[in-house]
Amino acid sequence: MAKRILIKNISYLITMDSDRKILKDCHLIIKDNKINAIGKSLIPKAILSKDIEPSNVEEDSKLDNTNKFVESNNKEDYDEFDEIIDAKDMVILPGFINTHHHLYQNLTRCFSASQDVPLFDWLTTLYPIWSKLEPYDFYISALVGIVELILSGCTTTVDHLYIFPGGQDTVIENELRAVKKSGIRFCLARGSMSLSEEEGGLPPKELVQEEDEILKQCQKLAEEYGEKKSELKNQGKRIQEDNNSNEFQTIKRNREDNNNNNFPKMKSVQEYDNDEFPRIQLILAPTSPFSVTKSLMEKIMELALEFNLKCNTHLAENRQENEFCLERYNQRPFDYMKEVGWIRGNVFFTHTVYLNEDEILKLAKSGVGVSHCPSSNMRLTSGIAPIKEMLDANVNVSIGVDGSSSNDSSNMLAETRMAMLCQRSRGSDKIISTEQTLEMATLGGAKVLGRDDEIGTIEEGKKADIIGFDLNKIEYAGAYENPIGALLLCQPTNVALSIINGRLIVKNGKLLNLDLRKVLRKHRERTKLLLSR
Numbered sequence: 001m002a003k004r005i006l007i008k009n010i011s012y013l014i015t016m017d018s019d020r021k022i023l024k025d026c027h028l029i030i031k032d033n034k035i036n037a038i039g040k041s042l043i044p045k046a047i048l049s050k051d052i053e054p055s056n057v058e059e060d061s062k063l064d065n066t067n068k069f070v071e072s073n074n075k076e077d078y079d080e081f082d083e084i085i086d087a088k089d090m091v092i093l094p095g096f097i098n099t100h101h102h103l104y105q106n107l108t109r110c111f112s113a114s115q116d117v118p119l120f121d122w123l124t125t126l127y128p129i130w131s132k133l134e135p136y137d138f139y140i141s142a143l144v145g146i147v148e149l150i151l152s153g154c155t156t157t158v159d160h161l162y163i164f165p166g167g168q169d170t171v172i173e174n175e176l177r178a179v180k181k182s183g184i185r186f187c188l189a190r191g192s193m194s195l196s197e198e199e200g201g202l203p204p205k206e207l208v209q210e211e212d213e214i215l216k217q218c219q220k221l222a223e224e225y226g227e228k229k230s231e232l233k234n235q236g237k238r239i240q241e242d243n244n245s246n247e248f249q250t251i252k253r254n255r256e257d258n259n260n261n262n263f264p265k266m267k268s269v270q271e272y273d274n275d276e277f278p279r280i281q282l283i284l285a286p287t288s289p290f291s292v293t294k295s296l297m298e299k300i301m302e303l304a305l306e307f308n309l310k311c312n313t314h315l316a317e318n319r320q321e322n323e324f325c326l327e328r329y330n331q332r333p334f335d336y337m338k339e340v341g342w343i344r345g346n347v348f349f350t351h352t353v354y355l356n357e358d359e360i361l362k363l364a365k366s367g368v369g370v371s372h373c374p375s376s377n378m379r380l381t382s383g384i385a386p387i388k389e390m391l392d393a394n395v396n397v398s399i400g401v402d403g404s405s406s407n408d409s410s411n412m413l414a415e416t417r418m419a420m421l422c423q424r425s426r427g428s429d430k431i432i433s434t435e436q437t438l439e440m441a442t443l444g445g446a447k448v449l450g451r452d453d454e455i456g457t458i459e460e461g462k463k464a465d466i467i468g469f470d471l472n473k474i475e476y477a478g479a480y481e482n483p484i485g486a487l488l489l490c491q492p493t494n495v496a497l498s499i500i501n502g503r504l505i506v507k508n509g510k511l512l513n514l515d516l517r518k519v520l521r522k523h524r525e526r527t528k529l530l531l532s533r
């Protein structure tokens with residue numbers, strides 16, 4: 001029988017649907033990994049009992065869809081739910097979607113030698129340390145970073161992973177192991193660097209890979225996670241997430257492995273792409289104009305188009321990058337992207353601080369998305385991206401926390417608030433609204449990832465990625481008549497509730513199924529080890 005969760009007595013429900021409806025005093029039912037019903041009278045009749053035969057399940061669904069429910073205070077009627085959550089005095093909204101991160105960087109958070117320098121110096125200070133990362137570091141940093149994201153309201157995250165020290169082939173599987181443990185919806189942006197310092201780029205030789213090697217590894221991932229165009233046409237193939245009922249048991253079984261550095265080697269990344277866990281989205285992500293060769297940019301795009309994949313790169317991040325492109329390619333970063341075939345709908349750029357009016361219009365016209373990382377841009381003195389102008393031009397804009405060595409925080413709610421304040425600090429008459437800002441963190445992220453048909457809003461039939469904030473917190477005291485605005489205007493708090501892919505991850509503000517203290521202790525040890533290598 002299907003797994004069901006009832007969220008009852010929701011004080012405020014922000015749907016982010018096409019009408020931007022905000023519902024008051026309603027209930028929501030989750031069936032398996034999808035939102036099944038939303039309404040004011042959704043407490044089911046006794047007819048939907050545990051005794052339903054599997055053959056009648058279809059008929060029950062019809063009942064759900066036609067809202068044949070009655071209010072009931074009879075406790076027996078609740079029995080069919082695996083979980084009932086009381087959301088009185090809570091704001092419920094779609095989970096945040098973080099479109100940019102480098103999870104491994106939380107091992108070198110606020111590293112003192114790089115804390116007061118701009119981007120290029122920051123990178124060249126940290127590259128040598130990152131070149132000493134070991135396989136287990138990628139697991140523990142990903143786990144800590146993802147948990148931090150989840151507690152701040154994130155239910156889907158991208159990780160742009162571009163460091164493969166010594167060509168380690170276990171980096172990705174170690175990261176995916178943490179993903180599986182956390183339960184987050186994940187997008188693996190397979191980064192790459194092929195232009196070393198010796199060839200005029202920025203990264204040291206030991207951190208770049210040969211083009212052929214990168215392409216071979218990306219091709220392998222594309223075959224596992226992509227959808228070949230011919231297959232799409234013939235079969236309409238889409239990996240489905242049907243049933244996650246075995247998740248808790250699987251996580252429990254794996255719990256013992258947590259403190260063991262020599263955990264068993266995974267057979268294949270394919271293991272994660274099954275019915276029990278959210279589908280992993282692969283994004284091909286050559287890292288930046290100053291770390292990737294021109295021919296790799298072109299070849300990666302060919303591969304992405306063949307396998308129907310999204311592409312991402314850092315672009316127009318700061319003035320130095322602009323100068324680099326003018327010097328090396330005699331083009332502004334945007335024009336360079338155009339030349340390598342990257343101004344197209346399957347692309348999103350991270351940062352885009354240095355784009356002019358004309359380039360913004362071209363982004364909108366071609367459907368290129370943006371991942372905006374305000375804290376990192378300010379921290380590294382890169383500048384402030386013209387996000388309000390992009391929104392006015394109808395560019396799809398999302399929010400990214402960026403890596404934890406340049407933001408030093410993986411808090412999606414705080415980053416969303418920062419995005420709003422940062423735009424307002426520019427002193428323009430055109431004010432970015434709280435609604436526009438919240439949209440960037442939810443539906444905007446879904447659009448940038450090409451997944452607004454399944455995530456980013458709370459609507460019947462969408463994936464059950466739902467978060468809730470408790471209004472009975474000191475941070476929200478006095479925000480009585482505007483609890484929605486309070487989320488962005490008041491000091492950010494952690495979530496009281498997080499459900500990802502229909503699975504309960506945080507309840508009553510507590511992370512389920514993970515001993516965070518133990519994980520943090522391990523993480524601390526690994527940083528110490530890394531800095532001593």
Ligand SMILES: [Zn+2]
Pocket residue numbers: 100101102160314350402403
């Ligand atoms: Zn980045």
